[in-house]
Amino acid sequence: MKREFAPERLDVAGFAEAGVRLSAADALNRYGRLAAEAVEPTSSGVIAWEAVGEERHDAAGRAEPWLHLSASATLPLVCQRCLAPVQTRIEVDRWFRFAPDEDAAAALDEESEEDVLVVSRDFDLHGLIEDELLMALPITPRHEVCPQDVPLSVADPDFEAAQDKRANPFAALAKLRSGKPE
Numbered sequence: 001m002k003r004e005f006a007p008e009r010l011d012v013a014g015f016a017e018a019g020v021r022l023s024a025a026d027a028l029n030r031y032g033r034l035a036a037e038a039v040e041p042t043s044s045g046v047i048a049w050e051a052v053g054e055e056r057h058d059a060a061g062r063a064e065p066w067l068h069l070s071a072s073a074t075l076p077l078v079c080q081r082c083l084a085p086v087q088t089r090i091e092v093d094r095w096f097r098f099a100p101d102e103d104a105a106a107a108l109d110e111e112s113e114e115d116v117l118v119v120s121r122d123f124d125l126h127g128l129i130e131d132e133l134l135m136a137l138p139i140t141p142r143h144e145v146c147p148q149d150v151p152l153s154v155a156d157p158d159f160e161a162a163q164d165k166r167a168n169p170f171a172a173l174a175k176l177r178s179g180k181p182e
Helices: 012-018 102-111 123-137 157-165 168-178
Strands: 021-027 046-057 062-079 085-099 117-118
Touching: 012 046, 012 062, 012 085, 012 168, 046 123, 062 123, 085 102, 085 123
Parallel strands: 085 117
Antiparallel strands: 021 046, 046 062, 062 085
16 A cells, blocks of 8 residues: 655655655745745746655664755746846755754754754645745845846935925024024
């Protein structure tokens, strides 16, 4: 009998022991926090992901569950140069090591380069995918070459004109002091 593994409630130990591969192309709107980062609504956005379970043995010969996650998406973000939308490709390719409890995870995390998570029988793989893609977002998304010229000016003519029209408060005081009526 073949076991079924659901990404919403993944039995990590069983998934790794069976060496199963899950993959899908989910709609972006399924991942609410990631979809909120998009500058414009996108109903056609897709997140392609693949998760592979693997069981490895530690130095003592104990089996440890591992998970390899690769995911990618293209989001419309705000270009930080021209402030226009820019289609930004986001990719994740990471290994995760699972520990039996929080204390073991903290100890392993100190000595290992991989991310260490706590093994669970109802692990939310979709949540991990969304978290990793959110962390992969660029700090300053921008076009290679902006589609429109970016105005680089230190002077604003409208601001200067408004400053010139404003009355000088010291001119009114000078008139009072000289005794001349306005």
